[in-house]
Amino acid sequence: KAGVTQTPRYLIKTRGQQVTLSCSPISGHRSVSWYQQTPGQGLQFLFEYFSETQRNKGNFPGRFSGRQFSNSRSEMNVSTLELGDSALYLCASSLNRPGAQETQYFGPGTRLLVL
Amino acid sequence: GNSVTQMEGPVTLSEEAFLTINCTYTATGYPSLFWYVQYPGEGLQLLLKATKADDKGSNKGFEATYRKETTSFHLEKGSVQVSDSAVYFCALSDRSTGGFKTIFGAGTRLFVKA
Numbered sequence: 760k761a762g763v764t765q766t767p768r769y770l771i772k773t774r775g776q777q778v779t780l781s782c783s784p785i786s787g788h789r790s791v792s793w794y795q796q797t798p799g800q801g802l803q804f805l806f807e808y809f810s811e812t813q814r815n816k817g818n819f820p821g822r823f824s825g826r827q828f829s830n831s832r833s834e835m836n837v838s839t840l841e842l843g844d845s846a847l848y849l850c851a852s853s854l855n856r857p858g859a860q861e862t863q864y865f866g867p868g869t870r871l872l873v874l
Numbered sequence: 875g876n877s878v879t880q881m882e883g884p885v886t887l888s889e890e891a892f893l894t895i896n897c898t899y900t901a902t903g904y905p906s907l908f909w910y911v912q913y914p915g916e917g918l919q920l921l922l923k924a925t926k927a928d929d930k931g932s933n934k935g936f937e938a939t940y941r942k943e944t945t946s947f948h949l950e951k952g953s954v955q956v957s958d959s960a961v962y963f964c965a966l967s968d969r970s971t972g973g974f975k976t977i978f979g980a981g982t983r984l985f986v987k988a
Binding site: 765790792801802804807809814815817847849851853855861862863864865866867868 | 906908910916917918919920923963967971972973974975976977978979980981
């Protein structure tokens with residue numbers, strides 16, 4: 760099976776712009792989550808989508824949003840970019856069996872640089 | 875809330891040395907525990923996991939045992955190689971806020987010298 764794919768792999772934007780990142784989960788996986796990784800804050804959970812619904816959300820401002828499509832592919836959007844948004848954004852997918860503890864599988868990430 | 879604490883790095887070892895990276899957790903319920911590895915410029919790869927108490931996860935010579943009595947999941951390898959140089963993250967599965975997410979430790983950078 761193909762793994763989690765993310766596009767683009769690298770992005771350079773300027774402050775105030777917006778950006779959209781894309782994630783395709785492993786085939787059959789219905790849960791997609793997003794994480795932000797920075798040297799200072801480590802890995803922080805952004806949000807989780809399941810069946811096109813946001814099911815869980817981390818502690819990030821409303822500038823960060825996402826969505827999931829009927830084929831489980833997901834996008835996240837960051838509006839009005841700030842310098843501090845420079846980070847590696849990781850997407851993860853899991854099967855999501857009800858009541859089960861799940862394993863998340865991660866993509867290679869999108870490295871965003873805000874100038 | 876649930877959390878993971880792992881030893882700070884960096885850890886520097888010579889090739890063929892024994893590796894231990896300590897990890898402890900705080901959690902309600904019975905989470906699954908994981909070790910992920912991140913090589914330079916890459917995403918996270920699942921290294922091993924354990925889903926219940928006393929389970930031992932193992933992969934590529936690495937192993938870790940789910941110890942509920944000490945709330946620990948220490949990573950060990952008997953003989954490290956230069957290619958093991960990477961950042962290692964201890965993590966647990968969390969359903970406490972509804973939905974599902976993984977909670978990570980801060981990561982431990984490992985350098986292995988030839």
